Amino acid sequence: MFEAEIHVTLKKSVLDPQGDTVKGALATLGFQGVTDCRIGKFMVLRLAEQDPARAKTQVDEMCRKLLANPVIEDYVFRITEVVE
Amino acid sequence: MKWGVLIFPGTWSHQDFAHVFQDVLEVEWGYLWHKETSVAGYDCLILPGGFAHGDYLRCGAIARFSPIMDAVVRFAREGGPVMGSCNGFQILCEAGLLPGALLRNDSLQYRCRWVHIRTERCDTPFTRTVPPGQVLKIPISHGEGRYYASPETLAGLRSNGQIVFRYGTPDGQITDEANPNGSLENIAGICNEGRNVLGLMPHPERASETLLGSEDGRLLFEGLLAGALPR
Numbered sequence: 086m087f088e089a090e091i092h093v094t095l096k097k098s099v100l101d102p103q104g105d106t107v108k109g110a111l112a113t114l115g116f117q118g119v120t121d122c123r124i125g126k127f128m129v130l131r132l133a134e135q136d137p138a139r140a141k142t143q144v145d146e147m148c149r150k151l152l153a154n155p156v157i158e159d160y161v162f163r164i165t166e167v168v169e
Numbered sequence: 170m171k172w173g174v175l176i177f178p179g180t181w182s183h184q185d186f187a188h189v190f191q192d193v194l195e196v197e198w199g200y201l202w203h204k205e206t207s208v209a210g211y212d213c214l215i216l217p218g219g220f221a222h223g224d225y226l227r228c229g230a231i232a233r234f235s236p237i238m239d240a241v242v243r244f245a246r247e248g249g250p251v252m253g254s255c256n257g258f259q260i261l262c263e264a265g266l267l268p269g270a271l272l273r274n275d276s277l278q279y280r281c282r283w284v285h286i287r288t289e290r291c292d293t294p295f296t297r298t299v300p301p302g303q304v305l306k307i308p309i310s311h312g313e314g315r316y317y318a319s320p321e322t323l324a325g326l327r328s329n330g331q332i333v334f335r336y337g338t339p340d341g342q343i344t345d346e347a348n349p350n351g352s353l354e355n356i357a358g359i360c361n362e363g364r365n366v367l368g369l370m371p372h373p374e375r376a377s378e379t380l381l382g383s384e385d386g387r388l389l390f391e392g393l394l395a396g397a398l399p400r
Contacts (some may be wrong), residue, residue: 095272099317102275107198151234154227154263156270157317 086169087132087140091162093153094125128152131167140164171392172198173211173255175241177221177232182255185374186215191365192389194376197314203235211392213240213250218259218310218372228271228313229259238264240305240363250393251366255311258358258368267368268326269318275351279312283382284349286334286357286371287341293333298392304341305334305385307371309349314370316352316359334358334369 094100101123111151129140134140143163153160174186182199190198201208208214210273232238238260246249253261256264261267273279288296288303291360299305319327326332337343345387348355350370358369373386 098319099272100275100315102273102351106277129334149213151230152226156262156268156272156319157272157323 086167087134087137087164088145088167089128089130089132089162089164091128091130091144091148091152091160092124092125093128093148093160095157096159099157103139104165125158135168138163170212171179171210172196173201173208173214174198175201175214175216176236177203177219177236177245177251179220179284180217180256182374183219184219185305185372186217189374189377189387189390193387194394196394199292201237202303203232203237206238206240206252207239208237208373210246213246213383214244216231216251216253216260217239217374218255218257221256221260224256224313227261227263228256229261232260233263234255241355242266243307244396245361245363245366248363249367252295252389253366253368254372254374255309255370258370259313261366261368266366267284267359268322268331269359270314271317271370272310272315272317274315277300279310280306280349281310282349284309284341284371285337285341286369287337287343290330290333290360292330293360293367294396295367295389295392296333299388299393303339304337304339305371305376305388306383307341307373307376309371309377311350311370314350314352316350316356316370316400318353323353326356329362331359331362331364332356333360333367334371352379 376383376386
């Protein structure tokens with residue numbers, strides 16, 4: 086059994102008004118040192134899969150086909166073995 | 170000529186389209202539930218606005234995998250006219266029938282109001298009866314309508330003449346103030362390279378009668394009807 090933690094964020098070239106607004110709010114709170122803020126999605130999947138390489142290939146395919154939109158988003162993920 | 174109005178779970182503009190077809194234009198039409206697998210017998214397909222599949226994950230991301238979409242893609246690839254408005258535009262982008270994507274409005278707020286869009290191209294089946302440069306008054310109603318495409322895609326859209334509508338002032342000036350959502354180059358609607366697939370954020374079905382404040386949206390349906398050849 087594997088667990089996949091997936092981060093999906095807007096590409097650097099895509100304006101993130103939500104991130105900019107949060108950055109502004111942080112500055113108002115006194116956190117002047119925040120130079121950038123990007124908001125994305127975090128997903129956790131459990132896979133009934135024994136082989137780490139196959140798990141990785143599957144998650145990558147899931148990201149490309151559904152979980153992220155390659156036109157606007159980038160993704161990174163990490164796979165860890167789960168011991169029941 | 171028979172119009173097919175698609176319904177996904179969460180679609181909300183289908184009845185407005187049905188009203189226009191039934192009572193205003195008095196043409197043949199039918200609903201197509203997203204679980205159906207054939208669009209046989211229909212001459213034009215409409216993907217209405219709403220929140221298909223709750224807009225979960227991304228707008229249109231799940232609707233793209235609804236069973237009917239294979240038939241829609243085949244219909245479009247064979248040159249059949251397809252129009253997606255609002256959420257329908259988002260679905261067409263996710264399905265790869267139109268380039269680019271629609272992102273959260275730059276204001277981060279839902280926008281429900283009248284806009285003016287300038288007709289940039291009259292060489293699509295939908296806009297063929299619209300005079301070039303004509304400004305149409307049509308409402309928008311969306312939270313995620315900021316059109317985005319990579320610089321290369323945008324260059325392709327420009328050189329192929331695929332930018333069909335731009336947000337502007339009532340007299341047709343393309344300004345930042347007239348852009349309701351931060352769309353690149355004020356883009357309100359685009360077509361595919363084959364010109365038979367049109368996506369736009371505004372709602373033409375809500376502007377097809379004087380009683381509702383504008384008849385301009387009707388032009389898009391009439392354009393298609395004018396070009397319909399007897400089979």
